[in-house]
Amino acid sequence: MTTIIRRFNDWPIPIKIILSFALVIFLGSILLSMPFSQLDSSEANYFDHLFGAVSMVAVTGLFTQPVAHTYSFIGQVFVLLLIKLGGLGLITIVSAVVLQFGRRVSIQGEVTLQQALNRKDRTDFKYYILSIVKYTTLIELIGASIMSIHFVPAFGWRDGLFTSVFLTISAFNNAGFDNLGTASLQPYMTNPIINTVIPVLIILGGLGFSVWFDIGKRFKSLLLYKDWKDWRSLKRNYRHLNLHSRLVIKWTFWLIIGAMFLFMLSEWNHPETIGTLSLIDKFQVSFFQAVTLRTAGFGTVNYAELHMFTLMVFTVFMFIGGSPGGTAGGAKTSTVALAVILLSSEIRGLSNVNYKHHTLKTEIVKRALVIVVMFVLLNFVAISIITIFDGHVPLQFIFFESISAFGTVGLSADLTPTLSRYSQTVIMFAMFIGRLGPITIFTALANQDKKKKDVKYATGEILIG
Amino acid sequence: MTTIIRRFNDWPIPIKIILSFALVIFLGSILLSMPFSQLDSSEANYFDHLFGAVSMVAVTGLFTQPVAHTYSFIGQVFVLLLIKLGGLGLITIVSAVVLQFGRRVSIQGEVTLQQALNRKDRTDFKYYILSIVKYTTLIELIGASIMSIHFVPAFGWRDGLFTSVFLTISAFNNAGFDNLGTASLQPYMTNPIINTVIPVLIILGGLGFSVWFDIGKRFKSLLLYKDWKDWRSLKRNYRHLNLHSRLVIKWTFWLIIGAMFLFMLSEWNHPETIGTLSLIDKFQVSFFQAVTLRTAGFGTVNYAELHMFTLMVFTVFMFIGGSPGGTAGGAKTSTVALAVILLSSEIRGLSNVNYKHHTLKTEIVKRALVIVVMFVLLNFVAISIITIFDGHVPLQFIFFESISAFGTVGLSADLTPTLSRYSQTVIMFAMFIGRLGPITIFTALANQDKKKKDVKYATGEILIG
Ligand SMILES: [K+]
Ligand SMILES: [K+]
Incomplete structure (x- = not known):
């Protein structure tokens, strides 16, 4: 066993990340397939559980058997656990593991880790990771509390709270799983709580931790120097953020506006989606779909009914995805x-x-x-x-x-x-x-091929067309 | 008029190329829509003629009304003329025009022209262009002669010769038009002449003129020095070609092999395509489809019946297309x-x-x-x-x-x-x-924006994921 751990330490960090991911998925699939994780109505076999575990750790939300008809309360707790692990990013866990073993990481390894965590400055990883855990938990608590305003009266204390927690974690980690059954969030299409809390959670999770830290730093310095004049000027504060944060915030903003506009353009009169809704609801539903494309994956309309143009346009937004170093996926x-x-x-x-x-x-x-x-x-x-x-x-x-x-x-x-x-x-x-x-x-x-030399030859001419 | 010509001379060459293209298409559409260009069976309106003219000059081969049911003999001669112009590339014509007006081309203009013609050495354009016209005509004559072995006995002298010429020009210029009607070349699926002459013409046309010149140069030096020992060694001769020619020949070879293999893999047992054919015919038909993807566009099977996987795979080959500076299209x-x-x-x-x-x-x-x-x-x-x-x-x-x-x-x-x-x-x-x-x-x-400065600022850091 010690040998295995020692060997593990010798491997390049990206390989460690991939293996840890695979290990968590495998363990997750075992837990999900246990009898006590199943509902009586479960029709899932091991393949379905494995598929589910991949989807949860990868915070995707696709499934072959729906959560609500498959997993018991305990099973659903495992689901949340896998989503949490996936959302924080196994990178975070791996770095924790690496640091835990106390071995000094090589400079090159540290650089890779920094890249994986999307941190450019060589700050203390432990502090960084603890902060992430602290803030994610805080945000999820607030989110779940607001959600329970709707779900507790609807489902009672136990189920209402659990559903609120489930949806909050799923939304914040951009997982897109729900425990509501086949109709998913479609019954809440025009519910104002769902249409505000979930989008806020999705956007916060999708910005990436480094953007949080940048905003946090700005906020702290404002508190420290009581520079309220600047604080009032939102634009000036925005300009004080670093280049990365500004690019990410700007793109996130315009991607949401763009997706919303194109969705409305394409579906405005489509009776199967938003054609029959009131003006306000049309905006509400369009906003939700635009935000969910930041790789959350909840849907409040039936995607099988969308116009083909909407499907095509949405693929662009899904392809781009969220921002790096957060809970979102995509090309970034x-x-x-x-x-x-x-x-x-x-x-x-x-x-x-x-x-x-x-x-x-x-x-x-x-x-x-x-x-x-x-x-x-x-x-x-x-x-x-x-x-x-x-x-x-x-x-x-x-x-x-x-x-x-x-x-x-x-x-x-x-x-x-x-x-x-x-x-x-x-x-x-x-x-x-x-x-x-x-x-x-x-x-x-890249790591596998370090031996190959980076040779420079005489210039070769090739015509392109 | 002189003012217009003088103005035209002042424009950047790419703009000239685009405008000349558009002009030829417009004139072509007018000629095609003339009453004497129509058959009695023609159902085409001006849009169809315009679409056809674009397709001919762009040597594509898509149509809204088939040539065989639309255009008279005269109309079909216009079709060939447009294909010839398109295949040689309007670039060639433009450069001819530019040289014709006798005005000295600026150094920058000359460079652009060289890029457009895919010539890296500053050789005499007139010689280059005349050689292209000479060799294309020679190859087309040989092709048409062989094709007529089949078509003259089948259709009689007049129609047989014309069909041979039509198909040869269409194949060599990678145009993909035929004058045979809706079934196109499908009746000739297993015809050995069609399956050899047309692919050779397609490949020759698609290699690009600069590769011809390179091969020609090698061939000439062999004749001159009577270096027959080298001549016998195909591989050694290949190595003497320039980097561009070798890359193009290698890729063309492997693209054909690859497409052929994937087509057979996907359609081997498909009764609507090659499933019911003999082994030799299966190879023959697969070879033809693989070659036609070098942007010729003739088909000897019904593409609407292909397996979806074949369609997907073929899009890759069509996307890549032929080689630059020849008659082929695509990304190159x-x-x-x-x-x-x-x-x-x-x-x-x-x-x-x-x-x-x-x-x-x-x-x-x-x-x-x-x-x-x-x-x-x-x-x-x-x-x-x-x-x-x-x-x-x-x-x-x-x-x-x-x-x-x-x-x-x-x-x-x-x-x-x-x-x-x-x-x-x-x-x-x-x-x-x-x-x-x-x-x-x-x-x-790029030319439109020459005024904007190429500023170098301080380095900005953005994290990617
Ligand atoms: K998701
Ligand atoms: K073509």
Whole structure:
């Protein structure tokens, strides 16, 4: 056993992250498949539990058997536990493990860990991780309290509180699981509590911890120096945030506005979705769907009924996903942002890639574009494999489900439960890879090949067209 | 008039190319819509003629009304003329025009022209262009002669010769038009002449003129020095070709093998395609479909009957397309190759992008990746717009048709004629943009923004995930 631990310590950190993820999923699937985790109505076999465990740890929300008809109270507690672990990111757990063993991490290992945690300054990890746990718990407590205003009167104390806690954790961790049954949140389509608390939780979880810390730092310095004049000027405060925070906040804002606008444009008169609703409810429902695309995956409309254009547009938002180093998935807002900035610079023939009077590092920008392309390729491969086994399903639904899985969004046109086991396995891998995130995969691959030399030869000319 | 010509001379070359393209298409559509160009059976209105003219000049092969039921002998001669103009590339014509006016081209203009023509050495354009015209005509004469062995006995002298010429020009220019009616080449599925001559013409046309010149140069030096020992050794001769030629030949070879293998894998037992054929015919038909993906667009099977997996796989090959500076379309083999090489270097953490003991220029490699991403984006936008107007069509067919149009391939699951006029307009733009090619669009866009400065600021840090 000690040998195994010693060996584990020798492995590169990305490999540790991947293995820890896999281990947690495996243990989770065992716990979920225990008899005491099941309801009498459960029709799940081990594959369903494994699929569920992947989906929970990957905070996706796709399932082959719905939680409400499968898991007992104890089972649902396991579900929450897996979501919590997944949402905090196994990266966090791994780093805790690494630090726990007391062994000094090599400089290179520390750099990788910093990258994985999306921290650029070499601050004390323990403090960072404890703060994350503290603040996430606080936010979840507040969220659950407000939610219980609706659910306690509706379901009674025990079930009402538990449902509030369940939905809060699921929303904040961008997991998208619910314990309400097949209709999910559709009955709460126009409920004002659901339409405010859940979006706030989703957005907070999706911003990424480093943005929290930046906002927190700004807030603290305001309290310290009592600089209330600045405090009043929201815009000036915003400008004091670092470049990353500003980019993430700006993109999150415009992605929500954009998705909301396009959803309304496409579904305004569609009777199966928002066509028959009042003006205010149309806005409310559209706002909720726009926010849920930040990889939460709750739906208050039936996605199988959406216009094909809505499905196509939504895939773009799911592909982009949330921000790095938080509970959200996808290619990540900042990654896509850098890729877009690079594209526009290239088209204009500029050699420096600039954003807000800063020049971005060529390496990072190039890597962002590579990540985006890799994500496109991965999606294409997954979609193609699914067409082999489920060639009768119209492509738009496979397309939507695959991007939803890779982005760990979990929105579904009710396709996953009807797919073949082969295709469900593809979806499972998609969720796993999607949650590990491109950077982890990237670093894992790069580490394996350290021996190869980075040779510089004479220049070769190739014509492109 | 002189003022217009003088003004035209002042414009940047990519703009000239785009405008000349548009002008030829417009004139072509007028000629095609003339009464003497029509058959009695013609049901085409001006939109159909315009669509056809775009498709011909863009050497795509998609149509809203089939040639055989629409155009008279004279009309079909116009069709060939437009294909010839499109295949040689309006770039060629523009450069001819530019040289004709006798005005000295600025150094910068000359560089752009060289890029557009995919020539890196500053050789005499006139010689280059005349050689292209000479060799294309020679190859087409040989092709048509062999084809007439089948078609003259079948259709008689006049029609047999004309059909041979028509198919040869269409194949060599990767146009994919036929004058045989709705079944197209499907009746010739297992015809050995069709299955050899047409693929050879497609491949030759798709390699790109610069590769011809390179092979020609090698061939000449062999004749000159009577170095027959080398001549016998095919491999050694191959190694003497320049880096670009070798990359293009290698990729063309493997793309054909790959597409053939995947087609057989997917359709081997499919009774609607090759399931009922003999072993040899299965290979013959698979080879033909693999070659036609080099953006020719002839089909000897019914593409509406293909397995969804085949459709998905084929989109990859159509997306890649042929090689730059020839008659083929798509993102181009060498462009995709460089993007792939960059991806694999990035994943392995190498900062130098190497190919065959040569280091490639960072700028070119980055541009290749940008082109690929732009092509993906353009496709996505086109597909999404089509779903607005034709939301009832399963996505796989829209997907296939759009990539076929952008790649100027022209393979079709019989969708284009059934689409709404709005979607057909989208397809029309896709073909136009696809034939102009990413480099031309790129240069055109870059030229407009020359005033903006390429500022270098302090480094900005953004985290990606
Ligand atoms: K999710
Ligand atoms: K074509």
